[in-house]
Amino acid sequence: MLNGxxxxxxxxxxxxxxxxxxxxxxxxxDPEYFATYAFVKFDAEFRNRCLKSQANIxxxxxxxxxxxxxxxxxxxxxxxxxxxxxxxxxxDIFYRNCLANGLPLITLEDTSGLGLGDxxxxxxxxxxxxxxxxxxxxxxxxxTDDRRTFQAGGMTARVRAHLEEILTRQx
Amino acid sequence: xxxxxxxxxxxxQAGRPVHAGDTVExxxxxxxxxxDVIGPPAIKGLANLFGETFKRHGKPVQVFDRRRIFFIxxxxxxxxxxxxxxxxxxxxxxxxxxxxxxxxxGDGIEHVVLxxxxxxxxxxxxxxxxxxxxxxxxxxxxxxxxxxxxGVYALATGYLYDFVVPETIRFELxxxxxxxxxxxxxxxxxxxxxxxxxxxxxxxxxxxDGVRRMSMDARTTICNMAVEMSGxxxxxxxxxxxxxxxxxxxxxxxxxxESDPDARYADRLTVDLASLEPMISFPHKPANATPVSRVQxxxxxxxxxxxxxxxxxxxxRITDAFLGACTNARYEDLVEAAKVMRDxxxxxxxxxxxxxxxxxxxxxxxxxxxxxVFIKAGANVESSNCGPCFGSHMGxxxxxxxxxxxxxxxxxxxxxxxxxxxxxxxxxxxTASAIEGRLADPRKYL
Numbered sequence: 001m002l003n004g005x006x007x008x009x010x011x012x013x014x015x016x017x018x019x020x021x022x023x024x025x026x027x028x029x030d031p032e033y034f035a036t037y038a039f040v041k042f043d044a045e046f047r048n049r050c051l052k053s054q055a056n057i058x059x060x061x062x063x064x065x066x067x068x069x070x071x072x073x074x075x076x077x078x079x080x081x082x083x084x085x086x087x088x089x090x091x092d093i094f095y096r097n098c099l100a101n102g103l104p105l106i107t108l109e110d111t112s113g114l115g116l117g118d119x120x121x122x123x124x125x126x127x128x129x130x131x132x133x134x135x136x137x138x139x140x141x142x143x144t145d146d147r148r149t150f151q152a153g154g155m156t157a158r159v160r161a162h163l164e165e166i167l168t169r170q171x
Numbered sequence: 172x173x174x175x176x177x178x179x180x181x182x183x184q185a186g187r188p189v190h191a192g193d194t195v196e197x198x199x200x201x202x203x204x205x206x207d208v209i210g211p212p213a214i215k216g217l218a219n220l221f222g223e224t225f226k227r228h229g230k231p232v233q234v235f236d237r238r239r240i241f242f243i244x245x246x247x248x249x250x251x252x253x254x255x256x257x258x259x260x261x262x263x264x265x266x267x268x269x270x271x272x273x274x275x276x277g278d279g280i281e282h283v284v285l286x287x288x289x290x291x292x293x294x295x296x297x298x299x300x301x302x303x304x305x306x307x308x309x310x311x312x313x314x315x316x317x318x319x320x321x322g323v324y325a326l327a328t329g330y331l332y333d334f335v336v337p338e339t340i341r342f343e344l345x346x347x348x349x350x351x352x353x354x355x356x357x358x359x360x361x362x363x364x365x366x367x368x369x370x371x372x373x374x375x376x377x378x379x380d381g382v383r384r385m386s387m388d389a390r391t392t393i394c395n396m397a398v399e400m401s402g403x404x405x406x407x408x409x410x411x412x413x414x415x416x417x418x419x420x421x422x423x424x425x426x427x428x429e430s431d432p433d434a435r436y437a438d439r440l441t442v443d444l445a446s447l448e449p450m451i452s453f454p455h456k457p458a459n460a461t462p463v464s465r466v467q468x469x470x471x472x473x474x475x476x477x478x479x480x481x482x483x484x485x486x487x488r489i490t491d492a493f494l495g496a497c498t499n500a501r502y503e504d505l506v507e508a509a510k511v512m513r514d515x516x517x518x519x520x521x522x523x524x525x526x527x528x529x530x531x532x533x534x535x536x537x538x539x540x541x542x543x544v545f546i547k548a549g550a551n552v553e554s555s556n557c558g559p560c561f562g563s564h565m566g567x568x569x570x571x572x573x574x575x576x577x578x579x580x581x582x583x584x585x586x587x588x589x590x591x592x593x594x595x596x597x598x599x600x601x602t603a604s605a606i607e608g609r610l611a612d613p614r615k616y617l
Contacts, residue, residue, distance in 0.1 A: 022585065023561065025208050029211055097317075163327050
């Protein structure tokens with residue numbers, strides 16, 4: 001069960017340059033470094049809002065995190081204690097980067113039932129968002145493979161097992 | 172049922188027939204490359220994530236196949252900081268240790284040098300740690316960007332995991348371009364029609380007579396920007412032009428590929444190239460595309476109804492111009508831009524930066540007197556790298572800047588200050604605008 005507060009609501013086509021501008025990428029290879037510069041050119045208050053909550057949920061419109069393949073966008077969210085992003089749609093590269101890093105993404109066609117400050121309880125197994133503030137329940141669709149990967153916190157364990165197979169075969 | 176290009180490529184690599192919507196749990200890839208932004212953390216990630224596994228098998232950390240992996244320092248070189256310089260050092264040391272090819276700083280941009288070197292061929296599955304990896308789709312390959320972690324997985328095992336075969340939208344291009352209209356104008360037009368998310372999760376397959384008549388340089392520009400409408404990638408079939416390009420160049424066997432006549436597409440669209448005029452994308456997204464004849468209308472609209480990704484543009488004045496990046500700085504791009512530049516000067520209020528996309532392009536343009544045209548006109552010609560597209564060096568923008576660029580992204584703050592305004596256009600339109608100091612139509616110079 002994921003619990004958190006909606007601390008940001010964005011529109012359509014938020015890009016990864018909005019989340020973490022390109023120029024910061026070359027300054028560090030420490031995943032935690034980027035959190036300080038989250039949305040620095042787009043929504044400078046983002047980090048302050050996140051700091052006030054133990055578990056943040058981002059709500060967005062269509063095509064959240066389009067653009068660059070930078071995985072730093074995922075770290076930027078995770079190290080600002082974002083536990084889940086709920087959006088109307090996600091492009092492939094960001095979606096896969098979130099699978100790899102275990103940041104749960106929920107695709108919800110109609111996000112109008114979610115607003116700033118709402119307390120949410122998200123049940124990935126039941127594919128249900130319970131909005132405790134409004135006392136409503138919102139069902140969503142999620143592929144079983146994706147749900148398992150999000151719950152496992154990423155894909156690395158599986159890849160490690162595959163590498164074991166390969167190395168064993170090589171002898 | 173027939174297959175699209177992508178369905179065919181994935182079927183071969185997966186060893187079973189697949190169609191859109193199928194999931195391939197383990198998909199072997201054939202080429203993998205890293206730039207100076209993601210290469211260093213990926214090298215560290217390989218040891219961190221898999222070092223123990225190799226150790227348990229009594230083996231040193233090793234890559235899955237050294238012949239299929241490339242490191243290309245291009246984003247921030249010649250190194251703009253100590254961090255970047257040390258990252259390049261790390262890639263070079265890793266390359267020596269693993270026997271993997273590492274390009275030199277200034278050899279060029281990742282999406283240009285691998286194609287030039289014959290490393291990308293039809294049927295390849297290419298992963299690169301950069302979203303514009305889709306450029307390589309012009310070679311009849313399935314190519315797309317991945318993040319650091321998936322890059323590290325592939326580095327260790329040579330596989331991509333849980334790959335969902337995407338649907339395809341078929342874009343049939345007919346007719347020929349009019350004077351001063353190029354493949355960049357076509358793709359800006361298409362992105363404008365589709366919107367920033369219009370091709371989301373789908374592949375853009377470009378086919379037809381219009382494609383067949385295009386050079387490889389022109390084709391790569393189109394595939395490069397498929398991701399700007401959120402396409403999974405762009406792709407084109409094999410034909411005589413690609414065959415001729417690969418002859419004497421391909422480092423791997425070349426086999427033809429085309430989609431089946433009865434392949435199933437999510438959508439089919441036709442564009443008549445003759446109907447297009449030069450296009451300009453307004454800030455802050457590539458989908459804000461307008462024909463050059465309607466610039467004033469677009470400015471008025473931006474003032475009447477500004478939004479966060481379509482802000483008010485005060486005037487058509489240009490302060491900065493950039494001819495470069497993986498989108499448009501190949502040989503033919505420089506040739507066309509030089510036709511516009513010849514006998515003119517860069518406007519006194521404009522800083523014009525020209526960066527050939529690779530060392531090979533640079534040398535050829537120098538030998539043929541093309542670079543000299545820009546230098547004598549007052550442009551700054553720099554060694555091959557991504558330039559200001561990345562917002563880090565070689566022409567970073569101030570808050571007062573209005574930039575016209577041949578690159579692929581005009582997001583807010585992308586090339587410097589968040590107040591700067593960035594317009595996208597073809598090399599010819601960029602150059603005409605650099606001459607006039609305002610958004611300009613290149614056709615009167617040709």
